[in-house]
Amino acid sequence: MERRICRPLTNLCIRWERIANEILMHFRSLKKTMGDVSLSDVLDTDGEGNNLSLMDVLAQDDEMSEKIGDMELCGRLRGLVDSVLNEREARIIRLRYGLTGAAPMTQLETAKVCSISRSYVSRLEKKALEKLKSELGDDAYI
16 A cells, blocks of 8 residues: 555656756746847837837947047147147137037137137137147048
8 A cells, every 4th residue: 555655656756856847947047048138129118119229229339439539539639729729729719619618609709709800710710720630630630
């Protein structure tokens, strides 16, 4: 009689161990794949229902690197404005292109601030830009 009872219990235990093992294997495989990400995975959805994917974010990183390059060139330009241009030319370039942090000014607005004519602002600006271009060399795209 013991054999009749023990045999089904043993079979049941073996089945139970197999099921438990399958469940553990499933959890282990899930743990391994949790770090996997697809470029087309939806990261977020805006209010209009448009999906934002990882590929969209990576494309924006390219734009960011361009912006960083532009920022580096702007920093270099600011240094050149201080070192290459005379005081009046530097002031006009700062005002015209907003290098002081304020909004860029028109030639007429710059002329009023500097108490000179608009045409003189134009001549000084042109002369200053030529100096900056010659100093920048290959990087010049002003």
